[in-house]
Amino acid sequence: MERNQQLRRQLAAMRQSLFDQGYLDEQFIQLEELQDDANPNFVEEVVTLYYRDSARLLSSIEQALEKSNTLDFNKLDTYMHQFKGSSSSIGAKKLKAECTQIREYCKAGNGDGCVKTFQQLKRDYATLKKKLESYFQVARQAGPKEIASRSK
Amino acid sequence: MLPSSAASYGSSSQVDMMVPEQFPVGLGVLVVDDDSSCLRILETMLRRYLYNITTCSQATTALNLLRKKKGYFDVVISDIHMPNVDGYKFLEHIRLEINLPVIIISFDERVIVVMKGIHHEAYDYLIKPIREDELKNIWQHVIRKKWNGNKEIEHSGSFEDNNRR
Numbered sequence: 001m002e003r004n005q006q007l008r009r010q011l012a013a014m015r016q017s018l019f020d021q022g023y024l025d026e027q028f029i030q031l032e033e034l035q036d037d038a039n040p041n042f043v044e045e046v047v048t049l050y051y052r053d054s055a056r057l058l059s060s061i062e063q064a065l066e067k068s069n070t071l072d073f074n075k076l077d078t079y080m081h082q083f084k085g086s087s088s089s090i091g092a093k094k095l096k097a098e099c100t101q102i103r104e105y106c107k108a109g110n111g112d113g114c115v116k117t118f119q120q121l122k123r124d125y126a127t128l129k130k131k132l133e134s135y136f137q138v139a140r141q142a143g144p145k146e147i148a149s150r151s152k
Numbered sequence: 153m154l155p156s157s158a159a160s161y162g163s164s165s166q167v168d169m170m171v172p173e174q175f176p177v178g179l180g181v182l183v184v185d186d187d188s189s190c191l192r193i194l195e196t197m198l199r200r201y202l203y204n205i206t207t208c209s210q211a212t213t214a215l216n217l218l219r220k221k222k223g224y225f226d227v228v229i230s231d232i233h234m235p236n237v238d239g240y241k242f243l244e245h246i247r248l249e250i251n252l253p254v255i256i257i258s259f260d261e262r263v264i265v266v267m268k269g270i271h272h273e274a275y276d277y278l279i280k281p282i283r284e285d286e287l288k289n290i291w292q293h294v295i296r297k298k299w300n301g302n303k304e305i306e307h308s309g310s311f312e313d314n315n316r317r
Contacts, residue, residue, distance in 0.1 A: 027281050030281065030283065030284075031193070033284075034193065034196050034197065034284070038199070039196055042192075042196060045192060046189045046192050046193060047189075049188040049189040049191075049192055050188075050189040052188070053187060053188050053189065081260070082233075084259075085187070085259035085260070085280065086187050086189065086190070088259060088280065088281055089187065089189045089190050089193060089280065089281055090189060091281075
């Protein structure tokens with residue numbers, strides 16, 4: 001099954017680059033370890049749930065940021081705290097760091113910093129989503145049991 | 153599709169009441185969290201221990217379940233932060249009125265420190281993201297507490313004196 005081998009190699013490479021580029025951390029590996037025959041698509045399911053829930057939170061954050069003159073830093077900080085928490089569930093390393101950064105800006109009352117970092121966060125959020133979607137697509141093609149060889 | 157040993161009560165879509173015909177052997181765990189990815193992770197971890205897990209994303213649904221199905225649930229695992237709900241009141245209600253052991257989960261360490269300060273041993277705590285082995289350890293602790301029900305009441309008496317609502 002050469003095609004399968006190719007797919008698996010591609011899959012492993014995609015996975016590795018997500019870690020190398022700092023998009024994912026340890027927690028993602030925890031999720032992979034929970035995936036088994038009883039839950040063959042567990043990781044994809046969890047990620048899908050995350051993107052569904054966080055979409056709502058993100059639009060609340062955007063609304064809060066639109067009022068740039070009367071920015072409610074406390075509210076924004078609460079949202080970022082929430083977003084950071086849920087991002088940590090899937091091991092979204094970059095997004096977590098960006099949340100922390102925005103929270104720092106909130107404490108300092110730096111509205112510009114908040115807005116700029118949030119724009120970056122949105123881009124990384126979308127990039128991660130695309131990358132994970134491709135990853136899961138290849139995973140499904142490669143075969144249900146094999147998600148990736150966890151080479152250290 | 154969920155196996156028959158677990159039932160899910162979601163908030164966004166219709167509430168599907170999937171109640172098993174017979175009450176299965178195994179402890180009844182109710183997991184409450186508005187974060188659906190967390191809920192899914194916990195459900196999967198707990199299912200590995202062959203417990204009967206019910207998941208819930210809203211406090212009001214959780215309370216209804218606990219009242220309707222008294223005796224089915226043995227322990228509640230719940231996040232303390234849920235929008236539009238006083239998490240603290242909700243958990244105290246479960247612990248005292250409904251009289252079930254509660255494990256509090258949160259990604260905020262500070263919240264846990266505060267709760268520990270107020271409630272000491274009354275709750276067990278886990279910080280998110282939760283590891284499977286942590287769940288195992290806490291579980292033994294909860295069972296021990298349940299079996300020491302009488303002793304617990306003696307102890308909790310002194311806590312209530314300190315924490316007048």
